[in-house]
Amino acid sequence: MQDTRAALAIPPGRSHENTFAFSMSSAASVISLDTPLDQVEGLRPAAVRMLVKEGLTTTGSLVLHFPARHEDRRRMDFKGFCPSETPVCHHVRVLKTRVLRFGQRGGVFETIVEAAEANPMHQQLTLRWFGMVYLQKVLAVDMELMVYGKIKEIKDRLLMDHPEYEIVRGDEDDDEVGIHSSRIVPVYRLRGGLKQKPLRRTTWQVMEQLPAAALPDILPRPKAGGDFAGMTRAKAMRTLHHPDGFDELTQAQRYLALEEFYIMQLRAVRRKLQFKHHGGNSQRAEGRLLAAFAEALPFQMTGAQSRSLDEILADMALPQPMNRLLHGDVGSGKTVVALAAMLMAVESGRQGALMAPTQILAEQHYENARRWLEPLGIRVALRTADKVLESCAPQILEADRGPDIVIGTHALLYERSAGNLPRLGLVVIDEQHKFGVAQRARLIAQGETPDVLVMTATPIPRTLTLTLYGDLDVSTIDERPRERGKIITAVREATKVDEVTKFVLTRLEEGRQCYIVYPLIDESEKLDAGAATTGLEEWTKRLAPHTTGLLHGRMDTEAKEAVMRQFREGSVKALVSTTVIEVGVDVPNATVMIIHDASRFGLAQLHQLRGRIGRGAHTSYAILFVPKGDKEAVARLKLLEETTDGFKIAEEDLTRRGPGDVLGSAQSGQSPLRFGALLADTRLVTTARRLAERTLKEDPELTKPGHAHLRAMVGEEVFGEGTMQ
Ligand code: ADP
Ligand code: MG
Numbered sequence: 064m065q066d067t068r069a070a071l072a073i074p075p076g077r078s079h080e081n082t083f084a085f086s087m088s089s090a091a092s093v094i095s096l097d098t099p100l101d102q103v104e105g106l107r108p109a110a111v112r113m114l115v116k117e118g119l120t121t122t123g124s125l126v127l128h129f130p131a132r133h134e135d136r137r138r139m140d141f142k143g144f145c146p147s148e149t150p151v152c153h154h155v156r157v158l159k160t161r162v163l164r165f166g167q168r169g170g171v172f173e174t175i176v177e178a179a180e181a182n183p184m185h186q187q188l189t190l191r192w193f194g195m196v197y198l199q200k201v202l203a204v205d206m207e208l209m210v211y212g213k214i215k216e217i218k219d220r221l222l223m224d225h226p227e228y229e230i231v232r233g234d235e236d237d238d239e240v241g242i243h244s245s246r247i248v249p250v251y252r253l254r255g256g257l258k259q260k261p262l263r264r265t266t267w268q269v270m271e272q273l274p275a276a277a278l279p280d281i282l283p284r285p286k287a288g289g290d291f292a293g294m295t296r297a298k299a300m301r302t303l304h305h306p307d308g309f310d311e312l313t314q315a316q317r318y319l320a321l322e323e324f325y326i327m328q329l330r331a332v333r334r335k336l337q338f339k340h341h342g343g344n345s346q347r348a349e350g351r352l353l354a355a356f357a358e359a360l361p362f363q364m365t366g367a368q369s370r371s372l373d374e375i376l377a378d379m380a381l382p383q384p385m386n387r388l389l390h391g392d393v394g395s396g397k398t399v400v401a402l403a404a405m406l407m408a409v410e411s412g413r414q415g416a417l418m419a420p421t422q423i424l425a426e427q428h429y430e431n432a433r434r435w436l437e438p439l440g441i442r443v444a445l446r447t448a449d450k451v452l453e454s455c456a457p458q459i460l461e462a463d464r465g466p467d468i469v470i471g472t473h474a475l476l477y478e479r480s481a482g483n484l485p486r487l488g489l490v491v492i493d494e495q496h497k498f499g500v501a502q503r504a505r506l507i508a509q510g511e512t513p514d515v516l517v518m519t520a521t522p523i524p525r526t527l528t529l530t531l532y533g534d535l536d537v538s539t540i541d542e543r544p545r546e547r548g549k550i551i552t553a554v555r556e557a558t559k560v561d562e563v564t565k566f567v568l569t570r571l572e573e574g575r576q577c578y579i580v581y582p583l584i585d586e587s588e589k590l591d592a593g594a595a596t597t598g599l600e601e602w603t604k605r606l607a608p609h610t611t612g613l614l615h616g617r618m619d620t621e622a623k624e625a626v627m628r629q630f631r632e633g634s635v636k637a638l639v640s641t642t643v644i645e646v647g648v649d650v651p652n653a654t655v656m657i658i659h660d661a662s663r664f665g666l667a668q669l670h671q672l673r674g675r676i677g678r679g680a681h682t683s684y685a686i687l688f689v690p691k692g693d694k695e696a697v698a699r700l701k702l703l704e705e706t707t708d709g710f711k712i713a714e715e716d717l718t719r720r721g722p723g724d725v726l727g728s729a730q731s732g733q734s735p736l737r738f739g740a741l742l743a744d745t746r747l748v749t750t751a752r753r754l755a756e757r758t759l760k761e762d763p764e765l766t767k768p769g770h771a772h773l774r775a776m777v778g779e780e781v782f783g784e785g786t787m788q
Pocket of ligand 2: 398
């Protein structure tokens with residue numbers, strides 16, 4: 064024990080603020096992030112061997128192995144063991160251990176413990192580990208443990224099942240007060256042969272020796288905002304591993320989140336600048352086709368639609384390529400705006416392409432486009448992996464011109480490289496979250512850069528559009544067409560299915576149609592969710608003599624198309640489906656949607672789903688089934704009963720889950736957020752944006768002194784040669 068103290072060169076418990084500044088005192092042992100652990104003085108060889116075996120070979124790899132959580136092991140008033148839904152941490156002493164055997168193989172290891180420091184109430188707690196009989200060789204009477212888990216009370220016994228534990232006193236290892244207890248202690252995620260205490264001790268020792276210069280700032284220092292006055296990367300990292308208090312810890316996590324957002328924003332802003340300097344063509348014309356289109360529409364565009372269209376046309380008229388996001392709730396009328404924009408491309412002598420995420424949607428767009436555009440003399444073609452359809456007789460298609468507007472799926476991407484869209488002026492990408500950033504880049508990289516319009520119906524709070532679509536300009540349609548039927552939403556226990564059936568039958572008698580949505584295709588072993596296939600049988604009986612149909616992602620394309628066509632034409636009255644109907648399907652006569660196991664979906668996804676109804680003039684009804692007695696689900700889904708404003712729902716999702724989570728589910732494929740994911744603080748995103756814009760304004764190539772590591776973090780791919788003038 065003495066040795067360790069000496070090696071640490073500090074008395075435990077002393078604030079590391081001071082020791083940190085002086086830790087460079089022995090010049091011989093100055094370490095950097097690249098120093099192999101076996102060259103760091105004072106570390107225990109056994110611990111180093113263990114870490115190296117798990118790939119933690121350098122000091123840097125330890126510094127970046129962040130704690131999964133922290134436990135408060137400062138001396139606290141012991142308030143007793145209390146049952147609670149949240150896990151708690153207790154310092155306990157083992158009083159008794161025993162093994163209960165079940166049959167040949169099964170067994171439980173139990174220990175009875177009391178509070179280690181003071182136990183005025185003489186309370187005892189039973190810790191149980193099922194199937195872990197070997198623990199009898201690990202835990203023994205009189206040992207002191209830190210345990211972490213949920214306490215419950217069953218028949219007057221206080222129990223903690225499968226707690227995480229750590230032996231703090233009494234094992235063969237020495238005790239290090241000040242590292243493993245008597246402070247806020249980091250708890251690291253373990254894998255393979257890693258053990259908590261040696262990992263923690265070694266990280267502590269490394270942090271003590273690491274000079275601040277080894278962790279240079281990423282954020283521009285004086286401008287990091289009043290919130291972070293005096294904060295540095297070195298200090299934040301240090302606090303993260305060994306905080307002196309929870310306020311400091313939160314502050315450090317926020318600072319590190321800001322760093323992450325800053326790098327993301329540098330990438331986005333840089334990409335945005337790069338697009339702007341990448342070829343492009345000015346598409347402007349008198350607007351003859353547009354006027355004719357507006358004339359022929361059976362409705363007037365909403366103010367938000369017109370405003371968005373104006374923004375798009377202004378971009379298209381510029382010589383630089385457009386990169387714009389058209390962002391609007393389901394049913395807000397994005398498609399009409401996109402078609403109008405494509406007409407501008409056509410009138411200026413170019414072609415428009417619209418890419419949908421699925422075949423069904425491509426076909427639906429194709430039908431709409433034909434209906435509206437053919438009377439104007441526009442040639443529309445459908446190209447999907449399975450199908451090539453041209454909307455006019457081949458003899459009219461002059462060989463050299465091809466179609467004016469092409470609608471398709473991903474197949475279009477490949478088509479372009481084959482030179483089949485020689486005059487491509489505008490690409491519209493529908494529901495872009497199904498397309499990756501890489502695919503977008505691919506399209507743009509192919510020769511002359513067309514204008515790109517990305518449409519998404521995922522309502523994203525403004526601060527997050529900056530992160531998710533930070534390289535795009537944004538137009539938002541925040542207004543719904545007026546003569547639209549209302550959607551009334553009701554959350555109901557699944558046991559109310561008979562009443563709901565009656566209600567649906569009445570709507571079907573009136574000539575309306577219905578969606579019935581299940582979260583899964585087949586009964587899965589793990590999830591007891593209802594499945595569309597069994598659901599079909601059940602609902603066919605319930606709704607007889609009305610016809611039902613089935614739609615799910617594993618059906619082949621022809622079968623899918625057939626049932627969609629029947630539903631659109633009205634020969635199928637009720638469509639039982641999985642979430643494949645989520646995006647874009649447009650059947651205005653469908654006014655009822657039943658969603659089974661609605662509690663399995665997020666709010667935003669349920670909102671997307673119910674956007675399939677309420678598309679005609681009739682009032683529509685969404686019925687969300689939740690398990691009987693599931694009060695939590697009822698409370699969570701209540702917001703959907705209260706509002707149909709997608710942005711409000713997205714905001715709620717955001718405050719509930721934090722931006723990292725929301726981004727995480729939307730931005731698959733991008734680098735994961737480690738700190739940003741923990742925080743519900745969207746201001747950080749805006750701050751990061753501002754800082755990134757300022758940095759790139761001063762140093763667009765990030766080549767100034769001190770920016771080399773920034774450039775490396777942002778990634779070379781956004782620094783192509785000669786792309787910035
Ligand atoms: P989105 O793609 O945003 O979900 P769509 O463009 O598919 O919405 O429009 C949904 C439905 O509303 C379509 O049937 C469309 O014809 C109709 N629509 C679009 N704009 C208007 C409007 N301004 N007034 C009335 N109906 C509209
Ligand atoms: Mg749409």
